[in-house]
Amino acid sequence: MIDKDYSPENIEQKWYDFWLGRGLFKADEYDDTKPCFSIVIPPPNITGVLHMGHALNNTLQDILVRYKRMDGYNTLWMPGTDHAGIATQNVVERYLASKGISRHDIGREKFIEEVWKWREKHGNLIINQLKRLGTSCDWSRTRFTMDEGLSRAVRKVFVSLYTEGLIYRSNYIVNWCPRCHSALSDLEVEHEEEDGFLWHIRYPFADGSGGMVVATTRPETMLGDTAVAVNPSDRRYRSYVGKEVILPIIGRRIPIVSDPVVSVDFGTGAVKVTPAHDLDDFELGMRHGLESIIIMDEDGIMNSNAGPYKGMDRYECREQLEKDLGKDGFLVDKTPYRVPIGKCYRCKTVVEPYLSKQWFVKARPLAEKAIQAVEEGSTRILPEHWKKTYFEWMNNIRDWCISRQIWWGHRIPAWFCRDCGEITVSEDTPERCEHCSSTNIYQDSDVLDTWFSSALWPFSTMGWPDDTPLLKKFYPTDVLVTGFDILFFWVARMMMMGLRFMGDVPFRDVYLHALVRDDKGQKMSKSKGNIVDPILEMDRYGADAFRFALAAFAAMGRDVKISDKRVQGYRFFVNKIWNAGRYVLANLEGFDPDKVDKDSLKFSYADKWILSEMNRAIVDARDALDNYRFNEFAERLYHFTWHAFCDWYIEFSKPQLQGNRPDTTRWVLHRVLKTCLELLHPVIPFVTEEIWQQLPGKEVESIVVAKYPVKDDSLEFSSEADEMDKVIDMISAIRTIRGETGISPSERIDIVIKGSSDEIRRIVDSSMSYIKDLARIRDIAWITDDKERPAKSAFAVTSDAEIFVPLEGIIDTLKELDRLDKQIKRLTKELEIKEKKLSNRGFLEKANKEVVEEQRRLRKDLVFRLKRLKKAKDLMQG
RNA sequence: AGGCGGGUAGCUCAGUGGGAGAGCACCGGCCUUACAAGCCGGGGGUCACAGGUUCAAAUCCUGUUCCGCCUACCA
Numbered sequence: 001m002i003d004k005d006y007s008p009e010n011i012e013q014k015w016y017d018f019w020l021g022r023g024l025f026k027a028d029e030y031d032d033t034k035p036c037f038s039i040v041i042p043p044p045n046i047t048g049v050l051h052m053g054h055a056l057n058n059t060l061q062d063i064l065v066r067y068k069r070m071d072g073y074n075t076l077w078m079p080g081t082d083h084a085g086i087a088t089q090n091v092v093e094r095y096l097a098s099k100g101i102s103r104h105d106i107g108r109e110k111f112i113e114e115v116w117k118w119r120e121k122h123g124n125l126i127i128n129q130l131k132r133l134g135t136s137c138d139w140s141r142t143r144f145t146m147d148e149g150l151s152r153a154v155r156k157v158f159v160s161l162y163t164e165g166l167i168y169r170s171n172y173i174v175n176w177c178p179r180c181h182s183a184l185s186d187l188e189v190e191h192e193e194e195d196g197f198l199w200h201i202r203y204p205f206a207d208g209s210g211g212m213v214v215a216t217t218r219p220e221t222m223l224g225d226t227a228v229a230v231n232p233s234d235r236r237y238r239s240y241v242g243k244e245v246i247l248p249i250i251g252r253r254i255p256i257v258s259d260p261v262v263s264v265d266f267g268t269g270a271v272k273v274t275p276a277h278d279l280d281d282f283e284l285g286m287r288h289g290l291e292s293i294i295i296m297d298e299d300g301i302m303n304s305n306a307g308p309y310k311g312m313d314r315y316e317c318r319e320q321l322e323k324d325l326g327k328d329g330f331l332v333d334k335t336p337y338r339v340p341i342g343k344c345y346r347c348k349t350v351v352e353p354y355l356s357k358q359w360f361v362k363a364r365p366l367a368e369k370a371i372q373a374v375e376e377g378s379t380r381i382l383p384e385h386w387k388k389t390y391f392e393w394m395n396n397i398r399d400w401c402i403s404r405q406i407w408w409g410h411r412i413p414a415w416f417c418r419d420c421g422e423i424t425v426s427e428d429t430p431e432r433c434e435h436c437s438s439t440n441i442y443q444d445s446d447v448l449d450t451w452f453s454s455a456l457w458p459f460s461t462m463g464w465p466d467d468t469p470l471l472k473k474f475y476p477t478d479v480l481v482t483g484f485d486i487l488f489f490w491v492a493r494m495m496m497m498g499l500r501f502m503g504d505v506p507f508r509d510v511y512l513h514a515l516v517r518d519d520k521g522q523k524m525s526k527s528k529g530n531i532v533d534p535i536l537e538m539d540r541y542g543a544d545a546f547r548f549a550l551a552a553f554a555a556m557g558r559d560v561k562i563s564d565k566r567v568q569g570y571r572f573f574v575n576k577i578w579n580a581g582r583y584v585l586a587n588l589e590g591f592d593p594d595k596v597d598k599d600s601l602k603f604s605y606a607d608k609w610i611l612s613e614m615n616r617a618i619v620d621a622r623d624a625l626d627n628y629r630f631n632e633f634a635e636r637l638y639h640f641t642w643h644a645f646c647d648w649y650i651e652f653s654k655p656q657l658q659g660n661r662p663d664t665t666r667w668v669l670h671r672v673l674k675t676c677l678e679l680l681h682p683v684i685p686f687v688t689e690e691i692w693q694q695l696p697g698k699e700v701e702s703i704v705v706a707k708y709p710v711k712d713d714s715l716e717f718s719s720e721a722d723e724m725d726k727v728i729d730m731i732s733a734i735r736t737i738r739g740e741t742g743i744s745p746s747e748r749i750d751i752v753i754k755g756s757s758d759e760i761r762r763i764v765d766s767s768m769s770y771i772k773d774l775a776r777i778r779d780i781a782w783i784t785d786d787k788e789r790p791a792k793s794a795f796a797v798t799s800d801a802e803i804f805v806p807l808e809g810i811i812d813t814l815k816e817l818d819r820l821d822k823q824i825k826r827l828t829k830e831l832e833i834k835e836k837k838l839s840n841r842g843f844l845e846k847a848n849k850e851v852v853e854e855q856r857r858l859r860k861d862l863v864f865r866l867k868r869l870k871k872a873k874d875l876m877q878g
Numbered sequence: 879a880g881g882c883g884g885g886u887a888g889c890u891c892a893g894u895g896g897g898a899g900a901g902c903a904c905c906g907g908c909c910u911u912a913c914a915a916g917c918c919g920g921g922g923g924u925c926a927c928a929g930g931u932u933c934a935a936a937u938c939c940u941g942u943u944c945c946g947c948c949u950a951c952c953a
Binding site: 561834847855 | 879932
């Protein structure tokens, strides 16, 4: 027997340990008897702490994996973590700083050691939090992007792409974070607009004949200007092209060039050109053969090219420069302006476009196949509308800057020769330059973008570049479940790398879920203070309720809005399951389903009804999961479990257990509860296991590996189920009368029924006990003639019967008339709509026959009920 | 600038051609031995707005408007 009260903390850890102990989450690459299903986890950062995004992401994956595992698949859910270069380096630097140490104090090697130490100590936090959620990963295979095997994959990929010319090193404008001290890829920059200014600065002509005014949002960059550009079609400036201006303060003579990229109508129509500090300017500079002058260092401090501003921070320089320009009369205007700002997505520092030598991946050739794969449907992107976004980005893809000027990460396998200056790229550490054989070589100090190794995740985790049995069996994976925010960062790049190195897509489906927001739809953030902490939610309500809430809100393509209160709501559901379990178990003592001869069972109406409902729930649940409709899955089972099984069947079972076929009832209770638990297990793993373990008649050691329910045609009784629906309608109708006329629930009453057919009488007669029990009826009398209708009585009509509650003195006649009027009014309105529809010739001719038939049937029903209601009203007034 | 998503009950959202739904909140009645974390009953919506297609529109098309997000080199 299970405890009276449900408390998650008593069961969650227990069963998780049990599952791990039995190795139930393990995949078997040598098993050839089953179909396969595989997923790789989106690896969380080792610095990460479980947030709602992780919780949603992993809950959805776990639902799929548990479903497939139960459905007989050889299932691999590959777990692991990501080394998160910049983020981790930041964290460890902060930690060292608290002890008064900088990474430069201890040097690269020692620092890396410190990071590994840190990882040993803290890197498992998030993994443990995932376990708390109940995730059924094959933990024995846990990978880390910095593992030797994965590092080998990184080196191999780098070398082959380099050899093919798809990786190159070049001087280019990159997004530079002066705080992280590193280049960033385009994706790692967050764009937003801020209040700023547009400065108008006059550059005098070199020949002293006047000057021209340029507009800029970053005046300090003028120190690196090497030209002024105008649009060739701009009449105002046409004659100036070819002349020179003198750069104020610096005094450098720079040319005026013309280029179509310049907008005539922005600012003054003349733009200052700083090739070393702006992407457009750099490209313009290339076209016009302009010099690039770098004016600040890697910390954003002005260098000697900045003349008098050397040593100033870029913003300090901006202020001072503005003063100086004003003093010398060069500053013509300063107007407020919304300035687009790029910020480092890690530390929010304003990035500086910066000219430097970096490694790039030539993305376009790789993108082509990735585009094609989605076009052809080798990989499906769901929800579909993300396809367009994917294509949009892929079609306009730019080269990917992969070098980072930090220490923590995969060091670039390239060596420079001090003698000949050439580069040697090699998987293994080379002893000499492959160009001049000099031994005077040194390795590039940069590391690779973390996403470079993440891009290999679906196959590097399975042992690539070795040709492992795991790869053979489980690549490509079946589905990738991840947030849409890393569609480009990660999904697109895995597609490119998978196709290039495995010759096949990394996954058949990509299911992109939404972001988790608060209940007002706002993004969660620490500064807003609206964070919902998943660990706290699990502490309060249990992992089961928490998971169910996430699944129930995960409608495809919509944000997941969640609040503490909503999780609590589903805690009530889990509690409901718990209590249903208690009820069934209490009635199953001494019962062994294996000893029951199924053919000898004599199912009642109610039995047949719930078994048929069960079949429908099974079909719907499977259909929902097969199509990633998690919310439908959750809601469908919620409804079946609570409102079909608990609200109706368990109540039906009570009189049945007292009747003459208790064993049949037990069999049904057992069967339906077991099925409920198995259906729900993917989303509610713990409580389902706790109850399931106590059920008699288990075939396997755990619900984790129980067969996922399939529709059982031998338990399908649709016509009897329909008849039971009529009984349910009648019980509801009687309850409504009771509720609306204020008859005390404890009072048993007599009713009179006039059926519309012999059929209904037969049905009611054989369902008498249910009606009496659930509607609290003492006696049911039948009438066949309208003359027998009781005069002063409350009245209700269903599609099949009229129900009278003759309680003179107890019912208020006026109130009852009012009640009847309200119903008559409502049904009349409905009937009008039907009449209109059915008198429409176009409808009769063009609509489907079934639809017309259905409308006719509904009209007939309405006519019947209206007629009876009016009659009841007449009688009441009479 | 372009793209995408959304506007349905008081709140949060399902529903994508044929009778407007759920959960929560609200109102009324119940401690009926699985469950008061519960049971029974009830009220509540011009489906953003305007056109169009159709026998039929919350659903498809066009436009308007408001909100959110993403991409973009107008300094």
